[in-house]
Each structure stands twice: as structure tokens, then as C-alpha cells.
Amino acid sequence: MHIKKFKDIPLSVLDLAPVNEGSNAGxxxxxxxxLAQHVEKWGFNRYWLAEHHNMPGIGSSATSVLIGHIAGATERIRVGSGGVMLPNHAPLVIAEQFGTLEAIYPGRIDLGLGRAPGSDQATAYALRRTLQSSGxxxxxxxxxxxxxxSDKPVGRVLSYPGTGLHVxxxxxxxxxxxxxxxxxxxxPFSFASHFAPDFTMQALQLYHQNFKPSAALKEPYAMVGVNVIAADTQERAEWLATSSQQQMFNLMRGMPTTFTPPIDNLEEAWTDREIAIFKEKLDTESMIVGTPDVVREKLSAFINKTRANEVIINSQVFHQEDRLRSYEIVAEMME
Known part of the structure; x- marks a missing residue:
């Protein structure tokens, strides 16, 4: 069996545009x-942003606008959505938005589409979706x-720009x-292993077993999401990871907040059950937290288990210098 190495597959970035406690969207x-400018320099392949709504700690709600902002500040890296939640939008609007992006930044735009609303019922209603819609x-x-x-779209309503651009x-x-x-x-298919790790292998198997070649793609191409928080010491990496875990717990409690700084004493902030969940998550294949050696070993194992064609990495880190360092450590592995 051929063992994949970091240099054999592209690595990409998933950004939720975290809005830090005490900060703002700007x-x-x-x-x-x-971050996008750094990861482009370090050789990452894509920079994707995800649509979420009614969450004070995530700034990427107007996803196409932010994609244009990132693409305009970079030169080569592909920029796209990971993803746009299509049930929230009229397809024509998305075609026009991404047709516009492709016209401005030709050959650099990806349109990743999700089926979930990315919001609660009240927010879904505010987005003008019918609440009866199930996807x-x-x-x-x-x-x-x-x-x-397409080059020859069918119908009276066409997308300008959009027609013939093959985003x-x-x-x-x-x-x-x-x-x-x-x-x-x-x-191409991207699986959100970074928050649904238990279904990863089943979904990838379904994709490969049922794949039918098309004009867009001759062979299956799967990108898999993974959380990576890398630091120069294990202790710092685990400390940094408490920010993303706080975000998850706040969502579980139905009380989303801005992105909070790391905490020193878990016992003061979390219940025993939450501490147990946190420690269990640190041991999962799609939550990789640690030193360069730990990350290299676990990410290599993840790549070879999933047989991913590409990996997209989410590093939710409060301090910008630590966030940059986390991606830099991964970039050093690519070399």
C-alpha cells in the first residue's frame, strides 16, 4: 500500500473568521x-470561508463578500466557500455572486455548497426560507x-455574470x-470530519463506491476537514485548544458567544462532564493538538486512513500569533 506523505497532497485552510472577545468583525x-497572505506564501492550496448566521463569534455570514475581500488581498491561492448553505439562498443569486467573483479573480474561485441551514429556525425565517423546507x-x-x-444554459432566466464561467x-x-x-x-466532495468524525469513513466509502465520471471530474476527489492546533509545546497547544472547546460548549448550551481566550483552570469553568468531553475530543483522529512531532504523526495517520486527496485544516486559535504559528508548523511539514 502506498503511504501518502504531506508533500503528496495539497493542504488547505478553513476559516470561520472568529470574532474574538473584546474585538469586532473588522x-x-x-x-x-x-492569515490568508501567510498561508499563500507557505504553499497552502485553498482558503475557504464558512457561512454561519446569528453567531456572535463567527464573522463569515456574508460569505461571498468576504471571499472577494480575501481574494483581493492575495495573488494565487484559491478562495472559496466551505460552504455556502444553499437552502438559505436563491440559486440565481449565488450564481450571480460567484460569477462576479470568478470574473474578477479568474481561475481562483471555488463554490462549496452545504445542505444544512447553518442557523436556527428563527434565523432561517429571517433569511426568508420557508420553515417547511427540509433540504x-x-x-x-x-x-x-x-x-x-454552463456554456449553453437552458431556460429564460440566465446568470450574468455566470454563464459559461464553469465555477x-x-x-x-x-x-x-x-x-x-x-x-x-x-x-468533488468535502467531508466535515472536523465536527462529524464518526461518519467520515462511511461517507468517503459511499462517495468512492458510487462515483460516476462527469465533465467536471473524471475520478473521485475527496477533501477531508480536520482540526489542528499546533504549538511548540504540548502544554501550550492544549491550552490554546480550550478556546475552540469553549465555543463548542457554549453552542451546546444554546448560548453562543464571541470567541473566548484560552483558560488555565478547566475545573473553575466547566462541569466534570465537559472536562471529560474535552479530553476525549483531544484523542479523536480529527482533533489534532500538540507539538510538531505529535501533529506530524497524527496528521499522517489521518491522511493514510482516509486516503484523502486533500486536507482542509481548521485552526480556531484566539491569539493571532499562535494561529499563524499553528499553520506555519503544518507548512513546515509540507516541505
Whole structure:
């Protein structure tokens, strides 16, 4: 069996544009630009931003606007959505937005599509979605988007810009639905292992077993998400990881907040159950926390287990210098 090495596959970045406690969205976007410029220099392949709503700690709600901002501040790295939650939008609007982005930054834009709303019911209503929508029409919405980008679109309504631009469409998923749909449609697939690790292998198997070649893709291409928090010492890496864990617990409690700084004493802030969950998460394959040696070993194992064609890395770190250092450590492994 061929063992994949870091240099054999592209590595990419997933950015949720965290809004830090005591900061604001403007500062978050400045940090994202700085990160994008660094990871481009370090050889990362893509820089994706994710759509979320009604979450004070995540600044990437207007995803296409932020993609344009990042693309304008960089030169070569591909920039895209990881993803746009298509049920929140009319496909024509997304076609026009991403057609515009592709026209400004040709050959650099990706359109990753998710099926979940990325929000609660009240927010879904505010986004003008019908609350009866279950995402069952997602395949039809994807087909509509593909038509808008084709050379010879069918229908009276066309996307300008958009027509003939062939913006690459990816399907994103955390279960088997999008894995099978992307396989049947012959599209690249990105699995959210960074928050649904238990379904990773099943979804990837479904994708590979059902893949049908298409004009977009001749062979299956799977990108897998993973959380990486790397630091020069194990203690600092685990301390930095408490920020992202606090974010998760606050969401579980139904009380989302801005992105909080790391904490020293878990016992003072968390219940015994939450501490146990945190320690269990540190041992999962898709939550890699540690020194360069630890990260190299665990990320290599993750790559070879999943047989991923590409890995997209989420590093939710409060302090910008630590966030940059985390991605720099991974970049050093690519060399």
C-alpha cells in the first residue's frame, strides 16, 4: 500500500473568521487577510470561508463578500466557500455572486455548497426560507446552479455574470447524503470530519463506491476537514485548544458567544462532564493538538486512513500569533 506523505497532497485552510472577545468583525477580517497572505506564501492550496448566521463569534455570514475581500488581498491561492448553505439562498443569486467573483479573480474561485441551514429556525425565517423546507430540494438547487454556469444554459432566466464561467462546484457534507449526491453527479466532495468524525469513513466509502465520471471530474476527489492546533509545546497547544472547546460548549448550551481566550483552570469553568468531553475530543483522529512531532504523526495517520486527496485544516486559535504559528508548523511539514 502506498503511504501518502504531506508533500503528496495539497493542504488547505478553513476559516470561520472568529470574532474574538473584546474585538469586532473588522478586526476579525484583518486577521483573516493576514492569515490568508501567510498561508499563500507557505504553499497552502485553498482558503475557504464558512457561512454561519446569528453567531456572535463567527464573522463569515456574508460569505461571498468576504471571499472577494480575501481574494483581493492575495495573488494565487484559491478562495472559496466551505460552504455556502444553499437552502438559505436563491440559486440565481449565488450564481450571480460567484460569477462576479470568478470574473474578477479568474481561475481562483471555488463554490462549496452545504445542505444544512447553518442557523436556527428563527434565523432561517429571517433569511426568508420557508420553515417547511427540509433540504430535500437540494439536488434540484445544485442542478439549477450547474445550469447557470454552463456554456449553453437552458431556460429564460440566465446568470450574468455566470454563464459559461464553469465555477467549480463542490458538495460539502457531514453525513452520507451529500457524499452520494456528489458521487452521482461526478463532483468533488468535502467531508466535515472536523465536527462529524464518526461518519467520515462511511461517507468517503459511499462517495468512492458510487462515483460516476462527469465533465467536471473524471475520478473521485475527496477533501477531508480536520482540526489542528499546533504549538511548540504540548502544554501550550492544549491550552490554546480550550478556546475552540469553549465555543463548542457554549453552542451546546444554546448560548453562543464571541470567541473566548484560552483558560488555565478547566475545573473553575466547566462541569466534570465537559472536562471529560474535552479530553476525549483531544484523542479523536480529527482533533489534532500538540507539538510538531505529535501533529506530524497524527496528521499522517489521518491522511493514510482516509486516503484523502486533500486536507482542509481548521485552526480556531484566539491569539493571532499562535494561529499563524499553528499553520506555519503544518507548512513546515509540507516541505
Amino acid at each position: 478586526e476579525s477580517f484583518r486577521r483573516s487577510v493576514e 430535500d430540494d437540494f439536488p434540484q438547487q445544485v442542478s439549477e446552479l450547474e445550469n447557470y454556469f 467549480p462546484i463542490w458538495l460539502l457534507g457531514s453525513s452520507g447524503f451529500s457524499a452520494q449526491l456528489s458521487a452521482i453527479k461526478g463532483l
